[in-house]
Amino acid sequence: MIGIFTVVTTIQHQKLSTQQHEQDKQDAFLLRQHSEWQAENTRKENVFTTYLDDVSKLSMLENNTMSLAHIRMKTLTSLRQLDSVLKSHLLLFLYENEFIFKNSQVPSSPLLKVNGADFNEVHFQGTREARCSFIGLYLHDVHLWNGSFINCKLWFSDFSKSIMYNTIFANTDLRGSSFKLALLDKGNFTKTNLIGVTFAGASLIECDFSGARVTRGKVNFMNANLSGAVISKELLHNATLSNCVLPNGTWAPIIMENLIINGDVEQIVSLDVDEK
Numbered sequence: 001m002i003g004i005f006t007v008v009t010t011i012q013h014q015k016l017s018t019q020q021h022e023q024d025k026q027d028a029f030l031l032r033q034h035s036e037w038q039a040e041n042t043r044k045e046n047v048f049t050t051y052l053d054d055v056s057k058l059s060m061l062e063n064n065t066m067s068l069a070h071i072r073m074k075t076l077t078s079l080r081q082l083d084s085v086l087k088s089h090l091l092l093f094l095y096e097n098e099f100i101f102k103n104s105q106v107p108s109s110p111l112l113k114v115n116g117a118d119f120n121e122v123h124f125q126g127t128r129e130a131r132c133s134f135i136g137l138y139l140h141d142v143h144l145w146n147g148s149f150i151n152c153k154l155w156f157s158d159f160s161k162s163i164m165y166n167t168i169f170a171n172t173d174l175r176g177s178s179f180k181l182a183l184l185d186k187g188n189f190t191k192t193n194l195i196g197v198t199f200a201g202a203s204l205i206e207c208d209f210s211g212a213r214v215t216r217g218k219v220n221f222m223n224a225n226l227s228g229a230v231i232s233k234e235l236l237h238n239a240t241l242s243n244c245v246l247p248n249g250t251w252a253p254i255i256m257e258n259l260i261i262n263g264d265v266e267q268i269v270s271l272d273v274d275e276k
Helices: 002-058 064-079 084-096 233-237 256-261 263-269
Strands: 123-125 148-150
Touching: 002 064, 002 084, 064 084, 084 123
Parallel strands: 123 148
Antiparallel strands: none
8 A cells, every 4th residue: 555655646746746847947938038028129129219319410410411311221220120119209200300291381301211111010199189290291102001190180291102001091181192103902091081182093902981081172093993992972073083993993084873873883982981
């Protein structure tokens, strides 16, 4: 009996030892993972802080052209090393310091060339009472996938030639802004103000324009691709559609009576946020 008891006790101890060993390994893994996460966050914050210091110094140089060239290189390099939160802070820094602000009062003012910059997943969100404001924002030919500007004021901004798949502009005032030749597939433009906006040549495949409005003038969809887009018949009535691919895949110029006769088009273009 003593021998059997000893064997059972030994087996139990071995099981406990194995379990403790596995727990120790798991704890060590989690600790190492947390340490690596902290180190990576610290590295990103250092990159951002260094960027702010360097750009602040470069902006003081007398040779403005040379200064902007150096700032461009530092901007492109730093953005590739930052997460979405710090990218958003960097964009705000550039805008507030007028590097990417198109000043209508000083039209000849030089802007920072940000073409090719990685602004993917930047996020800005205001409220109905206090909209975030980016009037004259200059983001020409940038990468801005999966980003968002919600409840924002983006008057007279330039997103032309930018790649902006799956980006959200919900409840945002876009009046006078340009999305010429931009790639905006699966974008969200619900309840936006589109007065004077141009999407000429843009790809708008499966974009959602539910509740979007144009209270005066027209929105420009000339040469754009609206295949599969959710867009109201009213908005199409207030749009320039020359050479545009319509939501059902047919080509404009169009006769509005044909939209009503064609059941597929009627189903797509009459969709609105309140009818879903």
